[in-house]
Amino acid sequence: MTSQTTEDLRRRNLSRVLTLLHEEGARSRAELTREVGLSRSTMAGVVAELIGLGLVTESTPALTGGAGRPSGVVRLAEDVVAVAVNPEVDAVHVGLVGLGGRVVKHVRIETPDTEVATVVGLAAATVRGMLAGDSARVLGLGLAIPGQVRIGDGVVRQATHLGWSEVPIVDEVTKATGLRSWAANAATLAMRAESRFGAGKGVADLVYLIGGASGVGGGAVVAGQLLTGAAGYAGEFGHTVVRPGGARCHCGAAGCLEAEVDQATLLAAVGLDAADAGRLGRELTERLAGRGDEDPDSALAGLVEELAGLLAVAVRNAVNVLNPQAIVLSGFLAALRDAAPVDLVGDAVASIREGVEVRDAALGEEQLMIGAAELVWAELLADPAGFLLGG
Amino acid sequence: MTSQTTEDLRRRNLSRVLTLLHEEGARSRAELTREVGLSRSTMAGVVAELIGLGLVTESTPALTGGAGRPSGVVRLAEDVVAVAVNPEVDAVHVGLVGLGGRVVKHVRIETPDTEVATVVGLAAATVRGMLAGDSARVLGLGLAIPGQVRIGDGVVRQATHLGWSEVPIVDEVTKATGLRSWAANAATLAMRAESRFGAGKGVADLVYLIGGASGVGGGAVVAGQLLTGAAGYAGEFGHTVVRPGGARCHCGAAGCLEAEVDQATLLAAVGLDAADAGRLGRELTERLAGRGDEDPDSALAGLVEELAGLLAVAVRNAVNVLNPQAIVLSGFLAALRDAAPVDLVGDAVASIREGVEVRDAALGEEQLMIGAAELVWAELLADPAGFLLGG
DNA sequence: GTATTTTGTTCGTAAGTCGAACAATCTGCC
DNA sequence: GGCAGATTGTTCGACTTACGAACAAAATAC
Numbered sequence: 001m002t003s004q005t006t007e008d009l010r011r012r013n014l015s016r017v018l019t020l021l022h023e024e025g026a027r028s029r030a031e032l033t034r035e036v037g038l039s040r041s042t043m044a045g046v047v048a049e050l051i052g053l054g055l056v057t058e059s060t061p062a063l064t065g066g067a068g069r070p071s072g073v074v075r076l077a078e079d080v081v082a083v084a085v086n087p088e089v090d091a092v093h094v095g096l097v098g099l100g101g102r103v104v105k106h107v108r109i110e111t112p113d114t115e116v117a118t119v120v121g122l123a124a125a126t127v128r129g130m131l132a133g134d135s136a137r138v139l140g141l142g143l144a145i146p147g148q149v150r151i152g153d154g155v156v157r158q159a160t161h162l163g164w165s166e167v168p169i170v171d172e173v174t175k176a177t178g179l180r181s182w183a184a185n186a187a188t189l190a191m192r193a194e195s196r197f198g199a200g201k202g203v204a205d206l207v208y209l210i211g212g213a214s215g216v217g218g219g220a221v222v223a224g225q226l227l228t229g230a231a232g233y234a235g236e237f238g239h240t241v242v243r244p245g246g247a248r249c250h251c252g253a254a255g256c257l258e259a260e261v262d263q264a265t266l267l268a269a270v271g272l273d274a275a276d277a278g279r280l281g282r283e284l285t286e287r288l289a290g291r292g293d294e295d296p297d298s299a300l301a302g303l304v305e306e307l308a309g310l311l312a313v314a315v316r317n318a319v320n321v322l323n324p325q326a327i328v329l330s331g332f333l334a335a336l337r338d339a340a341p342v343d344l345v346g347d348a349v350a351s352i353r354e355g356v357e358v359r360d361a362a363l364g365e366e367q368l369m370i371g372a373a374e375l376v377w378a379e380l381l382a383d384p385a386g387f388l389l390g391g
Numbered sequence: 392m393t394s395q396t397t398e399d400l401r402r403r404n405l406s407r408v409l410t411l412l413h414e415e416g417a418r419s420r421a422e423l424t425r426e427v428g429l430s431r432s433t434m435a436g437v438v439a440e441l442i443g444l445g446l447v448t449e450s451t452p453a454l455t456g457g458a459g460r461p462s463g464v465v466r467l468a469e470d471v472v473a474v475a476v477n478p479e480v481d482a483v484h485v486g487l488v489g490l491g492g493r494v495v496k497h498v499r500i501e502t503p504d505t506e507v508a509t510v511v512g513l514a515a516a517t518v519r520g521m522l523a524g525d526s527a528r529v530l531g532l533g534l535a536i537p538g539q540v541r542i543g544d545g546v547v548r549q550a551t552h553l554g555w556s557e558v559p560i561v562d563e564v565t566k567a568t569g570l571r572s573w574a575a576n577a578a579t580l581a582m583r584a585e586s587r588f589g590a591g592k593g594v595a596d597l598v599y600l601i602g603g604a605s606g607v608g609g610g611a612v613v614a615g616q617l618l619t620g621a622a623g624y625a626g627e628f629g630h631t632v633v634r635p636g637g638a639r640c641h642c643g644a645a646g647c648l649e650a651e652v653d654q655a656t657l658l659a660a661v662g663l664d665a666a667d668a669g670r671l672g673r674e675l676t677e678r679l680a681g682r683g684d685e686d687p688d689s690a691l692a693g694l695v696e697e698l699a700g701l702l703a704v705a706v707r708n709a710v711n712v713l714n715p716q717a718i719v720l721s722g723f724l725a726a727l728r729d730a731a732p733v734d735l736v737g738d739a740v741a742s743i744r745e746g747v748e749v750r751d752a753a754l755g756e757e758q759l760m761i762g763a764a765e766l767v768w769a770e771l772l773a774d775p776a777g778f779l780l781g782g
Numbered sequence: 783g784t785a786t787t788t789t790g791t792t793c794g795t796a797a798g799t800c801g802a803a804c805a806a807t808c809t810g811c812c
Numbered sequence: 813g814g815c816a817g818a819t820t821g822t823t824c825g826a827c828t829t830a831c832g833a834a835c836a837a838a839a840t841a842c
Contacts, residue, residue, distance in 0.1 A: 004400060004403075004404060004428065004429055004433070004829090004830065004831090005400075005796095005797080005829085005830055005831075006397060006400065006796080006797045006798045006799085006828090006829060006830065006831095007796095007797065007798080007830095008400070009395065009396075009397065009399070009400065009797085009798055009799075009829095010797080010798065010799095012395075013395060013798090013799095028820095029820080029821085030819075030820060030821095033820090037395065038395055038799080038800090039799065039800050039801070040800095040801095040820070040821070040822085041799080041800070041801080041821090041822075041823080041824095042395070042798080042799055042800070044821070044822070045798085045799090064808095065809085066808085066809075066818080066819075067807095067808060067809040067810075067817070067818045067819065068807075068808055068809080068817090068818045068819025068820060069805095069806055069807040069808055069818085069819055069820040069821070070807070070808060070819090070820080071819080071820060071821080072820095072821090148740070148742045148743075150742075157742040158741070158742055204621065205620055205621040220712075222613050222614075222616075222618060223613075223616060223618075223619065225613075225614060225616075227613060227614075227713070228614065228714070229596055229613075229713055229714020229715065229743075230595065230596040230714055230715060230716040230746055231714060231742070231743075231746050232714070233714040233740070233742055233743045234712065234713055234714035235712065235714075236711040236712065236714075236740055236743065237711075237712060239711045239739075239740050240707075240708040240711055240712060241632075241633075241704050241707060241708055242632075242635070243635060244633070244634060244635075244704055251740050251741070252738070252741065253707070253738040253739075254738075313632050313635055316631075316632060316644070317631040317632055317708055318712065320627040320628075320630045320631055321611075321625065321626065321627065321628060321631060321709065321712065321713075322618070322620055322625055322712075323619070323620020323621055323622060323623070323624040323625035323626075323627075324620065324621060325621040347643070347644040347645075348630075348644075349539070349624070349627055349630050349642050350549070350642070350643065351539045351541075351548040351549055351622075351624055352539075352620075352622075352624045352627065355621055355622050395798095395799070395800095396798085396799055396800075396828080397797090397798060397799060397800095397827080397828045397829045397830090398799095398827095398828065398829080400798095400828085400829055400830075401828080401829065401830095404829095404830090419789095420789085420790085421788075421789060421790095424789090429830080429831090430830065430831050430832070431789070431790070431791085431831095431832095432790090432791075432792080432793095432830080432831070432832080433829080433830055433831070435790070435791070436829090436830090455839095456840085457787085457788080457839085457840075458786070458787040458788065458839065458840040458841070459786090459787045459788025459789060459838080459839060459840075460787085460788050460789040460790070460836095460837055460838040460839055461788090461789080461838070461839060462788085462789060462790080463789095463790090783842100784841100784842090785840105785841080785842085786839105786840080786841075786842095787838100787839085787840075787841095788837100788838090788839080788840095789836100789837080789838085789839095790835105790836080790837075790838095791834100791835080791836075791837095792833100792834085792835080792836095793832105793833090793834090793835105794831105794832095794833090794834105795830105795831085795832090795833105796829105796830090796831085796832105797828105797829090797830085797831100798827105798828090798829085798830105799826105799827085799828085799829105800825105800826085800827085800828100801824105801825095801826090801827105802823105802824090802825090802826105803822100803823085803824090803825105804821105804822080804823080804824105805820100805821080805822075805823095806819100806820080806821070806822090807818100807819085807820085807821095808817105808818080808819080808820095809816105809817085809818080809819100810815100810816085810817085810818100811814100811815090811816085811817105812813100812814090812815090812816105
């Protein structure tokens, strides 16, 4: 199915070169030749084909200082973009993201309700507005959904915070915008962004945990591949057990990480509003250290330590099962870790624990836009010519 | 690195055809052509090359009853074998396994101690004995180790039950036998066998849990690929937490599945000896139902339910994170599940839970021999010609 | 015994990669 | 300014592989 005829060789080579540019940025054709390992003549053909497809451009100079004929710099075409859409409880984020993960535009549209028709209508109108008068080539649309999305047909099985259930969102959005669309879980896409461009770059085995207002999500990269599971629901670290028989979770079970460790508790403890979640990390650190004339807040210290201990249970399980090279924490989980003196992987099996590095996420607000666009880029990168010629 | 020149096409096609025969058994060349999707002329070349390598044979008739010229049956060469070695606490298992997972020979050699030199010496001698006067072509040796094995260099980091630590077992065995050798964790290899030939056959996303005298191990298949993790230690489900602050585990932490749910407890409860572990399942079922003049054993029922509940915590976590299509239980965990009325995935997230099937392992005693041999077969199947011509 | 069906074989064509030879264009040096 | 050296782009022939059409082979169907 995948590869028998010689044309598949060219497909793979197009894919490899474009993927390298997407992940690592522009470079000279000579460098490309060295890094990919193709002969100069073959690389000439590959780059020419990518230029013909309008995906890359080649600019003449470069002047590296060394001797020899200068090599043209191959860079991603700037007019090639994907639309990114992320529905939230009170607003819809819509963005335009270039090949290479460059966020071109990004707006937040408030929404009166989260009805599917409302959200889809708003998103479609915003997209049309964004593209008006713009010469960009839009190759597709990616949706980041706060809930479970079935891989394959893009149906939202359950998105509690939006009140959605069994919504064929990909079909709806395709109909409303005319763009080829894909959808996936938001936490998974946030990880995808961190994995390609952020704290998880170059890491083949990665665990990602993100905490926000709506709970705890996550994802993993296994052997360089995104972990999807059989139906696309994998990575629900928020619903792993950290205290059997503990707090009841909206998933129906008890003692889930998401039910035991939540952002609201921490915000309340430091007297912050939900809107100020971004300041949580600094606030926690300062209160625990004591600032100005205040004493260190020992009650808060107890809470933080308890919550970090619960997080450590989930992390320990993830580490023992997946043996990752790194764990990336995002949102309030990063804040919690920075404030707490707990070694999150201390209780993992010794030989596994050694190789793990715990890091904070590196990407900011635009994480989700980049991740959603990756849904489109993944399709393009796998088969550049096939994608554009109506794959 | 992996595929640019046209020769790689042939490598992939050799691999695909041989892999199909390995997994699914002999079939006619016409069937191969249909299933793999190559043209008749190309398949003729591929089969001819595999015959030239001595890996398959083609027998003439077939006579399927239908009209048309009969197609020769292609089957795996019977003289191609791998050696499988599995050191245990009191014995070493040594076997000869044919391509296709056929166990040709299998012996258990008692060992006076588990010193590395003793075990390696015994294994090497047994292998020499097995092969004496045999015309088999031995392509390599696979080791199933009850402990953590570092991928890449085949060093045993820790094997508590053998008392091994930092043992370069692959080097030692290669030196002693002259065979190309590979090693991996035994539970992982048991899963590998079930995944290819047993209860997990054809399942692309699989979780496997095995319980034995030495604890609980496991493994997983993710997107059709074996889960190894960054260093090869992945799948330690036995050290996931099922009761925070619970029983202390030899891994240093507390509340591990392996520490909370163990075979000895169950055996003691039904009055069986460690040697009779194989009868545990039937014994449990009978006692719980009541047999002959006895009443159902309600104390035992309580114990079984408690242990099954703890197992359910580990299973729930695995399911929520990996979204597998099936879970395979082996050893005393299968016995426990068969005896207990607990729905092991009942507390998993709804959309994930739906698609999961819990099964008992299908392979018996020879599981580990088959799995260890798969270490060799995996290398061969990835590049048949390269492997034989000194890859 | 002949037509039909299915499969193996042969051979010409197309696609793709590589490597050698040559051309182009820079730096460095006098 | 001109020439040697270095590096890279370009062209072209050789090689490998896969495919498909035409033909041959060997069974069943009638």
